Amino acid sequence: MNKQKKTGLESDEWDALKAYTDARIALGKTGVSIPLRESLRFRLAHAHAKDAVYSRLNIASLEDDLAPTGLPICAVHSQAENRDTYLQRPDLGRLLDEPSAKRLQGLNSTPADISLIVADGLSATAIHKNAVLVVNLLVEQVRRAGYSLAPVVLVEQGRVAITDAIGALLQPRLAILLVGERPGLSSFDSMGAYITYAPQPGLTDERRNCLSNIREQGLTPIMAVNKLMYIIETAFRLKLTGVELKDNGGLAAGEVPKELE
Amino acid sequence: MGYSCTIGHFTYRFADLKTILAKASPLRSGDGLAGLVADSYEERVAAQIALADVPLTQFLNETVIPYETDDVTRLIIDTHDAAALATISHFTVGDLRDWLLSDDADTAALRALSPGLTPEMVSAVSKLMRNQELILVAKKIQVVTRFRNTIGLPGHLSVRLQPNHPTDDAKGIAASIIDGLLYGSGDAMIGINPATDSPATTARLLHMLDDVRERFAIPTQNCVLSHITTTLELINQQVPVDLIFQSIAGTQQANASFGVTLPLLQEAYEAGLSLKRGTLGNNLMYFETGQGSALSSGGHHGVDQQTCEVRAYAVTRHYNPFLVNSVVGFIGPEYLFDGKQIIRAGLEDHFCGKLMGLPMGMDICYTNHAQADQDDMDTLLTLLGVAGVNFIMGVPGADDIMLHYQSTSFHDALYLRRVLGLRPAPEFEEWLLRQGIIDNQGNRLSGGLQKQLYAALLPA
Numbered sequence: 001m002n003k004q005k006k007t008g009l010e011s012d013e014w015d016a017l018k019a020y021t022d023a024r025i026a027l028g029k030t031g032v033s034i035p036l037r038e039s040l041r042f043r044l045a046h047a048h049a050k051d052a053v054y055s056r057l058n059i060a061s062l063e064d065d066l067a068p069t070g071l072p073i074c075a076v077h078s079q080a081e082n083r084d085t086y087l088q089r090p091d092l093g094r095l096l097d098e099p100s101a102k103r104l105q106g107l108n109s110t111p112a113d114i115s116l117i118v119a120d121g122l123s124a125t126a127i128h129k130n131a132v133l134v135v136n137l138l139v140e141q142v143r144r145a146g147y148s149l150a151p152v153v154l155v156e157q158g159r160v161a162i163t164d165a166i167g168a169l170l171q172p173r174l175a176i177l178l179v180g181e182r183p184g185l186s187s188f189d190s191m192g193a194y195i196t197y198a199p200q201p202g203l204t205d206e207r208r209n210c211l212s213n214i215r216e217q218g219l220t221p222i223m224a225v226n227k228l229m230y231i232i233e234t235a236f237r238l239k240l241t242g243v244e245l246k247d248n249g250g251l252a253a254g255e256v257p258k259e260l261e
Numbered sequence: 262m263g264y265s266c267t268i269g270h271f272t273y274r275f276a277d278l279k280t281i282l283a284k285a286s287p288l289r290s291g292d293g294l295a296g297l298v299a300d301s302y303e304e305r306v307a308a309q310i311a312l313a314d315v316p317l318t319q320f321l322n323e324t325v326i327p328y329e330t331d332d333v334t335r336l337i338i339d340t341h342d343a344a345a346l347a348t349i350s351h352f353t354v355g356d357l358r359d360w361l362l363s364d365d366a367d368t369a370a371l372r373a374l375s376p377g378l379t380p381e382m383v384s385a386v387s388k389l390m391r392n393q394e395l396i397l398v399a400k401k402i403q404v405v406t407r408f409r410n411t412i413g414l415p416g417h418l419s420v421r422l423q424p425n426h427p428t429d430d431a432k433g434i435a436a437s438i439i440d441g442l443l444y445g446s447g448d449a450m451i452g453i454n455p456a457t458d459s460p461a462t463t464a465r466l467l468h469m470l471d472d473v474r475e476r477f478a479i480p481t482q483n484c485v486l487s488h489i490t491t492t493l494e495l496i497n498q499q500v501p502v503d504l505i506f507q508s509i510a511g512t513q514q515a516n517a518s519f520g521v522t523l524p525l526l527q528e529a530y531e532a533g534l535s536l537k538r539g540t541l542g543n544n545l546m547y548f549e550t551g552q553g554s555a556l557s558s559g560g561h562h563g564v565d566q567q568t569c570e571v572r573a574y575a576v577t578r579h580y581n582p583f584l585v586n587s588v589v590g591f592i593g594p595e596y597l598f599d600g601k602q603i604i605r606a607g608l609e610d611h612f613c614g615k616l617m618g619l620p621m622g623m624d625i626c627y628t629n630h631a632q633a634d635q636d637d638m639d640t641l642l643t644l645l646g647v648a649g650v651n652f653i654m655g656v657p658g659a660d661d662i663m664l665h666y667q668s669t670s671f672h673d674a675l676y677l678r679r680v681l682g683l684r685p686a687p688e689f690e691e692w693l694l695r696q697g698i699i700d701n702q703g704n705r706l707s708g709g710l711q712k713q714l715y716a717a718l719l720p721a
Contacts, residue, residue, distance in 0.1 A: 021433035024658020025440035032675035049629035184665035
């Protein structure tokens with residue numbers, strides 16, 4: 001038997017308009033409701049975003065992958081004990097817990113030109129997809145330019161301003177933080193990069209420069225590293241970062257998304 | 262003056278009004294972040310019991326933020342209408358709660374009372390009320406506003422069509438507008454959040470929206486949600502500005518962080534009125550608010566986030582707004598952690614806004630790092646529909662690809678209209694019928710009638 005299914009699904013005549021936007025238009029309907037296909041498509045995107053928010057940094061694998069840089073690696077943790085605390089207490093995500101502070105002090109490293117920091121932020125998935133390539137490329141270029149590097153710091157449950165807490169202990173001239181951005185439905189693996197000259201507690205976000213949407217389908221790791229090198233050179237020349245370091249390479253200054261503050 | 266409540270052998274003491282208000286608040290993460298929440302479930306109820314006994318007149322004698330240092334407090338005190346409060350000025354907060362639910366508190370009585378209530382009184386009473394009570398009282402209140410159509414009539418639900426695009430691309434925006442109109446959305450306004458606040462982009466989008474509206478004689482109003490100073494600049498350049506948008510908060514310091522002052526709001530309001538673009542009425546201000554904004558800007562002065570929110574409503578009511586929109590779940594889980602907190606806050610905001618006399622609508626929404634999903638939005642959407650919300654957002658597929666959060670969709674609006682028998686704004690509904698977009702049962706029509714519309718709407 002070959003019964004035709006009469007489910008009531010209707011498509012929209014203006015399907016062709018989808019060419020002009022990624023917005024969820026011309027979804028069609030059954031009755032006044034959204035077709036199941038579209039409902040599930042939405043749910044899958046949301047599931048990816050939620051999984052990314054609750055994803056965790058795999059410190060051991062990051063240490064392995066960053067070994068080729070030859071840099072010492074130090075894993076630290078913010079004062080936000082777990083993800084639910086992290087989400088509700090942004091203030092704690094900006095501070096190092098006590099063992100971490102001691103560990104960084106114990107490095108006794110001489111102040112370097114540049115400190116590289118990698119933090120989970122709101123998507124450890126974004127870090128695992130993008131950070132290793134960016135760090136390896138960046139270390140190579142930074143060295144070629146003659147700058148010294150501090151040990152790489154890996155941060156669990158960290159927010160953007162934890163840069164300042166780390167900066168206070170390692171005293172680099174400039175810090176670069178790679179951090180997982182808040183996942184959207186269209187991208188759950190975007191990484192951000194924040195560049196802070198003379199990081200120290202009490203800095204506000206207009207003192208940083210930011211690159212957003214670093215991922216293969218967005219600002220590719222190679223393009224990101226080129227932009228980062230431009231910012232680094234400019235920052236050392238001007239002895240500052242932030243709103244006064246102007247947008248010449250399409251970079252935004254002081255535009256830290258609220259959720260990453 | 263201190264406040265206290267004895268439970269068993271323990272006496273809870275609350276130093277001042279702002280402490281008792283904060284401790285009496287239903288739990289939410291933002292008050293925890295600010296360090297203001299009750300230490301136990303018992304202390305929260307003790308604070309509510311004590312709050313119920315506070316006389317309403319005490320709110321006129323004790324400000325939560327000093328009169329001398331905060332212009333919102335000065336606005337609240339200086340414009341308080343004592344005569345409107347007179348019939349119930351001997352009430353306590355608890356008395357007010359009982360009276361609001363009584364049959365004496367009908368639509369006319371609530372309207373008459375509104376100017377006599379301060380935001381702190383309204384916030385206080387909401388903290389003593391359950392969700393169903395917030396719905397029941399709000400449903401009795403009608404706030405009707407007009408510009409090119411009529412919003413807020415009983416039995417009607419309007420939608421702000423929000424066709425955002427990450428690069429403000431004209432065709433991308435037009436595609437979403439067409440989709441929304443053909444799904445019966447857009448009567449509250451067509452309102453774009455621009456990706457950048459550049460005056461040139463805002464002007465370009467305003468011209469485009471005005472052109473579409475004129476060409477198809479759509480009885481609605483447009484808005485590009487740029488900063489109020491940008492909008493003022495564009496008014497001076499004769500760019501077609503319908504509604505004037507601004508985000509505002511409930512303290513002077515928080516407003517300063519938004520780059521607004523009360524005189525600036527007044528200046529923009531008067532500039533908008535001078536354009537005389539409304540055909541049915543002169544409500545033209547569009548405000549957005551949200552619990553947590555005062556804390557987020559460091560300007561909360563130890564006042565709980567819901568009380569700060571209602572103080573923002575006290576600001577908006579001085580400018581006869583067309584719409585006030587609480588963007589309830591946008592701010593993130595550090596202020597409203599999960600679906601339960603977002604739903605509670607949404608019902609509070611709608612109730613408090615309506616009781617303050619405002620045309621309340623809501624962006625029923627959440628971010629991906631909040632513990633919420635579309636099921637929670639369905640629940641809040643349905644509850645607000647029952648409560649008589651003036652308008653909601655219509656975002657294609659509920660997914661805003663520019664602001665990266667989830668709201669309500671065109672389909673959601675059709676759902677709510679269908680299950681509750683609600684209709685679009687009358688003038689807009691007539692237009693939808695004339696265009697063959699819906700039939701008089703509110704069903705969306707399919708067929709060739711729409712082809713001409715969407716073919717013509719898309720910019721070349």
